[in-house]
Amino acid sequence: MDIDPQILNNVVLILTSLGVAFIAALWLSIVFWVIRDIRSRTRDPLMGVMSVLLVIVLPIFGIVIYLIVRPAQTIEHKYQAALEEEALLQDIGLRLKCPGCGRPIEADWVACPACHTRIKKMCVSCGKTLELQWNLCPYCGSPQQKVYKPEKSRES
Ligand SMILES: [Zn+2]
Ligand SMILES: [Zn+2]
Structure with a gap:
């Protein structure tokens, strides 16, 4: 059977643009996720910019690297831990x-x-x-x- 090469071309083009659009959307959401995530973990603006740049420049590997090097605890977590420690110290002091x-x-x-x-x-x-x-x-x-x-x- 014969497929019109013009139609085939169009199908490939559509699939390719869909794929590109999908990857772009995924990449964008990863970038936004990283922006949100790094904000909850550090107030250091340099660290934030570096993390976002990392995922922008290296869309797939960047996120892996980011997940490895990002601060393990969120700021809220650290705050809670500090509060608990303080309470403990106060307890001892009392x-x-x-x-x-x-x-x-x-x-x-x-x-x-x-x-x-x-x-x-x-x-x-x-x-x-x-x-x-x-x-x-x-x-x-x-x-x-x-x-x-x-x-x-x-x-x-
Ligand atoms: Zn005594
Ligand atoms: Zn009495």
């Missing part, structure tokens, strides 16, 4: 320390088991732990005697 020896103590201890420093006192009426300087129990309202920290026992 750990109570014995004023006498610096060892960690619990909030409801009345004395340090290591150096015997008085940390808190107990309410004479309800037995809750109170700050040494409080002279009234906030829980039951009973007046308290002031307890002074036994400073280094030195006879003056």
